[in-house]
Amino acid sequence: MISEKNYLNQLQPVIDSSWFTIDEGTYVYTLVTEVTDAGKHLMVVRDVDEITVLTEIGNLPAVNYLQRNKENWKLINIRCGNPFYCVGFIAHITGMLANAGIDIVLVSTFSKDLVLVMENDLKDTVSILVSAGFKHGNPSLQ
Known part of the structure; x- marks a missing residue:
């Protein structure tokens, strides 16, 4: 050690x-149902429970999100x-x-x-x- x-x-x-x-x-974190243009976003993470998208705030209207982190x-x-x-x-x-x-x-x-x-x-x-x-x-x- x-x-x-x-x-x-x-x-x-x-x-x-x-x-x-x-x-x-x-950037903002969003919980989404689907991702249609992954290339627009910094990060897309899928697991068995959810899809999280980290994207520039200007891309937010293009993301069909369920929830957004407030910060x-x-x-x-x-x-x-x-x-x-x-x-x-x-x-x-x-x-x-x-x-x-x-x-x-x-x-x-x-x-x-x-x-x-x-x-x-x-x-x-x-x-x-x-x-x-x-x-x-x-x-x-x-």
Whole structure:
């Protein structure tokens, strides 16, 4: 078992080489009966009980939804400096945000981690990520 100090020491170089961007869109979660144009939406999840669509608020009239989560969400795209091989990376991010009382939804894709935060928590979330060592913006574009 690794101590918390050693774990954080191993994780910090990965964080220091990681960066994030903020999507310009504003997103909503909806419960739907069917999806007719999945390509319009950020995410469509089907399970045996329901279909959930995460979509930009401008796509909402095109979605025949049963229910909508009342909050608006902002999307932060995090690029890990060592994807697939950074034990505790997600736990560290979620832990920092949970300690600040920030509710998130997290989805990992092949090349990035998508962190959705409520619109009113965006500024605090960015501040926490930057203070932890994440770079804001794509370093290859700077």
